[in-house]
Amino acid sequence: MKAMLSEAPGGPETLKLTDLPDPEPKKGEIRLRVHAAGVNFPDTLMIRDLYQMKPPRPFAPGGEIAGEVDAIGEGVEGFAVGDRVLALTGHGGFVTHITIKANTAIKIPDGMPYEDAACFIFTYGTSHHALKDRAQIKAGESLLILGAAGGVGVAAIELGKAAGAKVIAAVSSEEKAAFCKELGADETIVYPRELDRDAQKALSGEIKKLAGPDGVDVVYDAVGGDYAEPAIRALAWTGRFLVVGFPAGIPKIPLNLTLLKGSQIVGVFWGASVYREPEGHAENMRELFQMYAEGKVKPRISARFPLEDAAKALEMMQDRKVLGKVVLTMG
Missing domain, CATH: 3.40.50.720 (NAD(P)-binding Rossmann-like Domain)
Known part of the structure; x- marks a missing residue:
């Protein structure tokens, strides 16, 4: 797998594209082949150690992703290889493969492209x-x-x-x-x-x-x-x-x-509300998917970058040049 890693505090230019072994899902986890990752302002803060959450280094920024399930860990029910899902990861999303807890994944409606899904939940x-x-x-x-x-x-x-x-x-x-x-x-x-x-x-x-x-x-x-x-x-x-x-x-x-x-x-x-009020979050997501299906909401993606150009995407975000959303695509 490939990952865009933050190895020391700094700006987007400090990120390094790195080859790593594919992660294996543990009990209760699924592995995703990531197709797209949304880029958000907290990503620019996290790599500088200016955000309230400070992951241990090295870490990949990227708090929201969309992809397909390609491996399933022990004890997971309700998911199959090939399922299309989105997830909120907090960090770790600027990668080609990621393992997440199965109960944090949300299945994507059939009519929603991966890019829209990766720019939706946050x-x-x-x-x-x-x-x-x-x-x-x-x-x-x-x-x-x-x-x-x-x-x-x-x-x-x-x-x-x-x-x-x-x-x-x-x-x-x-x-x-x-x-x-x-x-x-x-x-x-x-x-x-x-x-x-x-x-x-x-x-x-x-x-x-x-x-x-x-x-x-x-x-x-x-x-x-x-x-x-x-x-x-x-x-x-x-x-x-x-x-x-x-x-x-x-x-x-x-x-x-x-x-x-x-x-x-x-x-x-x-x-915090997602974890403290899971039932309310689930209801809100149902409402948002319904509004998406009705055409009332749709992510406005103004720029797309491949994973290796993640620094350019983050620079756009920190310089406030973004109209709507920016997304990374993983090929």
Whole structure:
């Protein structure tokens, strides 16, 4: 098998394509021939030791995969060689073969290509959990998405529209704004790369202008940094601010804003919810597969790279040049 390994902390350029023996499935495990692996922002943090999970080295990044079962360990039921599955691995997915616990694999619908499957569970799982479970979004509410052109942002646009919300997509360029409009966003905001206090006030005012005088009901923040506070200032009474990610840095929020608006700051840790609330996760996946079959959601893959070019894929992700999703293909 081939694996793209992180042997020491560093950027994408430090990854090394390595030949390793094929792993053998242990009791309760299955082995997959990986066809595709999704690329996500946490991958760029994990190889630098900046993510909350720090796997022992050497390790392959890659938290979501899709492939076919090619070997089955002792005691596994419900799977056969040749089954098409996707799985959330946390790390280890930038490989041609991998063993996983059988109970973590999810069979792929017949009409779903491997590339779509490998770009599905992380972004749509996160955004569905955020909007449905954490925000309890309702039809007719307004939804502001910061970082709307990225993977989870695109998923939030589609899921927000499916829930009947008015979607405002906030992004860093006109190109990304046009992309979000194509996906169904009702309104777009182009924010500057850096915000001073005046720019923060202007951004907050623009949000209120588009959301209506009462403010925005739900903020989906996949950016953080200086963009969080102006979004919170634009919240409506009892609005919900979803904490999803911090590529622009961890913000410091004046908590008096939540008191004055009766609002909530709500953490979204989807990975933990999968293990803590397995029944809810299973229900969410059934709903997402149904929406995929109905054409309401579909991964927007803007770039594809072979495994040996994983560094280029991660560079696109860390430089915020990605529209939708990036995928690695294993040949």
